[in-house]
Structure formats: structure tokens, C-alpha cells
Amino acid sequence: MPDSTDHETFRPQGQVVLVVVDIQGAFVPGQDAEDEPGLGFMPGRAGRTRRSVDLVDEFRRRDVPVVFIQEVHKPSLVDIGRELDGAEGPHAIEGDPATELVPGLDPRPDEYVVRKRRYSAFHGSALEVVLRRYDARSLVLIGAMTDVCVRYTAVDAHQRDFAFHTVGDLVVGSSQEAHDAALRSMRALRADGVVSSEAVLGWLRAQDATSTGAVLAGAR
């Protein structure tokens, strides 16, 4: 599904939080790693990862909260659940450099990193507690994989009465087909369940105008 079908406007309700889902991997300088141990991705992951790091900075610059999600498993795989019964091999092993969030995300001391051992970022995690603390109502989702962790996080957000907005050009699927199908299913849940990064950036810039206007009004 081309990104042009994404919602051209992004009109969130209430407090917005950027949720960065499983952007992990050891990137060798000068070389774009497309895969992680145990996981295969659709082409183009490195570019989407770089632009995701940029989007995180755009949110930070406007003081819109960012929450990082990191999947982890013990080396013994005691906590892997049924994740080896399908398409994936052992992955996200604690202590493996490839399990760390990619360089450039670098969570700040005031930002939450929520670790999870299943696909949905809500499953057995503190994510909902963290989001309530921010009084979040609308979640912007970026990361990987579109058809697994992003999709199941989106549906859990939806069931918890958050509005989710997956950035279609900043998520990466296990294959192009699975990515496209997952975006279709997210659009089926919410008309604006998939948005473009341009639309999100447009909203962020509009926040600048609003806050500048407020400052000017206050100064007058």
C-alpha cells in the first residue's frame, strides 16, 4: 500500500505520546544492518530507522513525550513463550549488543524505557501506567515490526481506549506483504489509524506556531 493513501492530516485528540516500538539492533558504522539475530525485515529498514531517530528529536524539541519499548529475552529463553513456534528464531537476547536500542535514540534520564517479553507493548508491561501518568490519549507508533509488535500494540491501545496512529512510512514489517496487510488491518480499526510522517511533522510544526502565539499573547 503506497504511503500516499495515509491520512494526509493528523488531528490527534488530547495529549500525544510518541511510542517507539522495538527499534533495536547493532549498527556497524558505515554499514546498514537490515536484520537482527532471529528476525528478518522487509527492505529499507536502515533508512526508516534513521528517519525515526530524526522524528524522536522533533518530538523532544517540542516537549511531546517519547516512550521507548524494548523487547528482551533471557539467554536461556526461559521467557520466550511460544515465540519460537512460528517464523522467528531466538531474538532480543539480553546482553547481546543487537538487543540495545539503536544509537541515536539514546533515552534521556526523564524518558521511560519499557521492557517487554511479548509482542504487544502492553502485555505484561508498565506501558499503560506510564501512559496514564502522561495523561496520554493519542499514541503515535513507529518501529518494528509492522505486522507483529506494532500491530498488536496498536490493537491493545485501541482496546484500552487510546487513539493509535501508526506512521506508515516509519514502521518496518517482516515482509512487504505482511507490512501492507497489517497497515490495512490497522486502517480497519481506525480511519486515521495509519498516518504519514509528513502529517505528523505538520502537526508538530503547528504546535510551534501555537506555542509561539501563546508566548506572544502572554507578552502583550
Added chain:
Amino acid sequence: MSGADAGARGSVLVVLGLGTSGPAPGTQVPQHVVDAVGDLVRHARAAQVPVVWVRDVDGPSGTGDPAGPAFAGGLGPVGEEFTVDKHRLSAFHATELDIVLRAHRADRVVLAGAWTDVDVLYTAADAHQGDYHVHVVTDAVAGTSAQAHRDALEAIRYLQRDAVLGAAEATGRWAASTAGAVR
């Protein structure tokens, strides 16, 4: 996976989306799917596989109301079979389904009903994340469209490669393991 692993013991059949006041009013589950679910339920009962009935309820009046939504095709719980009321998409979300499955000592969930790309997919994902083996009986589920149905089955196969079964295969496994238990 051996046949014994997927047999009757530890399995529970969960029927989704056949409550007559479903989440997509006006969209009817195809009769052949209702009939296929009915066949599956009969085979499950014969093999002593517990059956759980999930209803979609909307608003406070639906909650726990024994005279709430009925099930399509004259189907529904008999004896001590559980009815689980859900308000959202997954049958695990804010329901007693996990308690019911543990009560049955289940480690394997077999899903049938509607809709493949909504209730079935998201219930399968939660079963998977809850460490259950999960199966979807492909000829006893209906999608909101042919493509959505295919996409959802593919997504469920991604989670567990043996998840998608035909009805004959599912009932054959139950019957074989029941015969083994009797012998």
C-alpha cells in the same frame, strides 16, 4: 508436532462472534460457517473437549445477562459450558477467558467463528502471548472480506506455524486421542 500433542487433552474449543448482536450489525456470518462451527462443537463434545462461547456485549445491560444475546444457528452452551462476555476485540481483553482456560487445565486453544481478521486474529495473538498453543479451524471461520481473511490466517501462521487447521484435521486429532485414552 505429533498428533497426540494436538489431541483432546488440554484443548478447549472457543467459539467467537456468533452472538446475534455482534459488533458489525447487518453483517451476517455465512450459514456454511455456522454449520461448520456446529459440526465442530458436536465433535468436541464427543471427544470431551470443553467448548467456550464468547458473546459480544455492548453496554451495561449486556453484562452477565443470562437472557443476553443468543447464538446463531440454534447453537449455544449446554450443561456447564462457559459463556464469556467481551466488550472489545480480543476474547482475552478484560474477560474471564484466561480463568476459564486454566479451570480446564488447557494449554491449547482452538478457535472458530467470526471474524477471522478481528476477533479470531486478536484472540489468537493474546492466546499466543499467554503461552497457549493456538489453532484456527480454517473452514469454520469467516472474515470480513476474502482478502482480510487470508491476511489474518497468514498473520496467525507467522505466530505459530501449525496454527491453521482444517476441520477434518482438528476433529481427527480429537477422535484419535480420545480412542487412545479409552484403550
